[in-house]
Amino acid sequence: MGRPSQPLLSRAIIARAALELLDEEGPDALKMRSLADRLGVRGASLYHHVASKDDLLDAASELLNEEIDLAPLQDPEWRRGVAEYTRGYRRVYLQHPHMIALVARRQVEADRALRNYDALLSTLVRAGCTPDGAAEAAAALDYLVLGSALETFTAGFTRAPGDYRPAYPALADSLESTRNRPGGLAGLDDRGFELGLRLLLDGLAAQLADRP
DSSP: OOOOSSOSOOHHHHHHHHHHHHHHHOGGGOOHHHHHHHHTSOHHHHTTTOSSHHHHHHHHHHHHHHHSOOGGGGOSSHHHHHHHHHHHHHHHHHHOTHHHHHHTTSOOOOHHHHHHHHHHHHHHHHHTOOHHHHHHHHHHHHHHHHHHHHOOSGGGOOSOGGGGTTTSHHHHHHHHHHTTSTTTGGGHHHHHHHHHHHHHHHHHHHHHHHOO
């Protein structure tokens, strides 16, 4: 038989399979043996491409960072560009929320992740931030993106809004009122993210305007 036109395994193929396993079954399912079974190979074969589970997480994180579009950061209107970049960043992690807990406290070493941060910080400095101020703003955007992708506010309230009354009247009023907004209760998470993003960028713009 001739050699296959594409390699059966590569670092990217393994990382993509790991993301699919995480998406379908959650963090507890991510084991090297399970991943090998999914790919139809022996476990030892994986170690020719990823050195360890930590290295596998780095490879999966690299794939996600490659999906984050940096083009909006080239927008001459920095606020519009940062907002669109941040929305794209969130969309990537909304598709792979189980990755958040696995990578949130890991060191940032992958080249693409470092380039993403460098591009964002460069944009913020061009907008008028000091380097330390740009770092604080980038951290705040990280918290907003990853927190909103990990947590769903809406899904925490499983009863009909009226069922929270009379014990929790403010909660009942808010949830009932929310149903009348565009997107209703289902759109609350997205609207909450947009509010947080707008307030963050408003505050940053005001801070820059006050600088001498």
